[in-house]
Amino acid sequence: MQLVPYQNTIEHVSHVSGRGYWSGRAVSLTFLPSEPNSGIRFRRVDLPGKPIVSAHVEHRRDTQLRTTLVQSGAHVEMVEHVLAALYALQIDNCIVECDAPEMPGMDGSALSFAIALERSGLRRQLAPAKMVSICAPIRIGDESNYLLAIPSRDPGLTIRYVLDYGPTSSVPKCESTLLVDRETFTTEIAPARTFLEEKDAKGLQSRGVATHVTYRDLIIFGDHGPIENSLRYQDECSRHKLLDVIGDLSLCQHRIQGKIIAHRSGHNLNGRLAQELFELTDKQQMRKAG
Numbered sequence: 001m002q003l004v005p006y007q008n009t010i011e012h013v014s015h016v017s018g019r020g021y022w023s024g025r026a027v028s029l030t031f032l033p034s035e036p037n038s039g040i041r042f043r044r045v046d047l048p049g050k051p052i053v054s055a056h057v058e059h060r061r062d063t064q065l066r067t068t069l070v071q072s073g074a075h076v077e078m079v080e081h082v083l084a085a086l087y088a089l090q091i092d093n094c095i096v097e098c099d100a101p102e103m104p105g106m107d108g109s110a111l112s113f114a115i116a117l118e119r120s121g122l123r124r125q126l127a128p129a130k131m132v133s134i135c136a137p138i139r140i141g142d143e144s145n146y147l148l149a150i151p152s153r154d155p156g157l158t159i160r161y162v163l164d165y166g167p168t169s170s171v172p173k174c175e176s177t178l179l180v181d182r183e184t185f186t187t188e189i190a191p192a193r194t195f196l197e198e199k200d201a202k203g204l205q206s207r208g209v210a211t212h213v214t215y216r217d218l219i220i221f222g223d224h225g226p227i228e229n230s231l232r233y234q235d236e237c238s239r240h241k242l243l244d245v246i247g248d249l250s251l252c253q254h255r256i257q258g259k260i261i262a263h264r265s266g267h268n269l270n271g272r273l274a275q276e277l278f279e280l281t282d283k284q285q286m287r288k289a290g
């Protein structure tokens with residue numbers, strides 16, 4: 001018989017500070033414990049009334065190269081790396097206070113968030129964890145960019161990410177398969193950094209975006225590999241994309257049981273699968289009740 005897992009929050013308050021990639025604005029995050037069944041909630045302490053933005057897929061908005069959440073006129077953006085750390089470290093309930101809308105970019109990875117949250121410790125709560133189980137295949141996308149969710153006998157969530165931008169891309173083809181759990185996240189997934197091709201990075205900066213970002217702040221691929229930088233893993237790029245999948249899927253607000261195969265998926269497709277998973281939780285709850 002499988003034991004019912006419980007929800008968790010953090011034991012101690014922790015902090016992370018940095019600058020937003022897109023805005024360049026300084027931002028401080030404070031992670032605070034929260035009551036059972038409250039989920040992950042951002043609190044904009046820089047705005048009057050300190051509005052809350054819940055990390056729920058229904059608040060997701062499409063934005064370029066990042067995940068944005070909007071609720072009652074307040075927004076938070078670039079939330080995917082923070083959310084991935086919270087999900088993988090099995091923190092179901094947490095308040096993330098922020099004093100600017102954009103989360104800190106740090107080194108382009110989720111490592112700073114994972115370290116802070118590990119220091120916070122886990123506190124088990126007397127409420128069963130909300131689970132969604134993938135019982136039948138779900139496929140989203142087209143021939144080249146897609147996500148496939150399938151049932152799995154392995155416990156928890158396993159993700160395989162295949163990155164292949166074709167022969168003209170300077171980003172090398174790679175793939176990663178990892179079980180998402182507390183043990184592997186901090187060593188195998190969280191350190192993987194975000195990346196861009198040089199032409200795309202120059203395009204953004206010519207439009208006045210992310211002008212303070214340097215070659216050391218993320219991985220920029222030129223014709224001969226990373227510029228003024230080196231990879232932490234040979235498959236660092238697919239590991240990072242896998243990290244984004246975790247953060248985006250966590251917006252279904254349930255722990256996921258099953259396997260995801262991702263082929264060139266980005267935030268939009270990830271968000272659409274999170275929506276499907278959320279709708280599946282409704283059906284599974286109705287079946288239980290019936």
Ligand SMILES: [Zn+2]
Pocket residue numbers: 080081194240243244
């Ligand atoms: Zn990312």
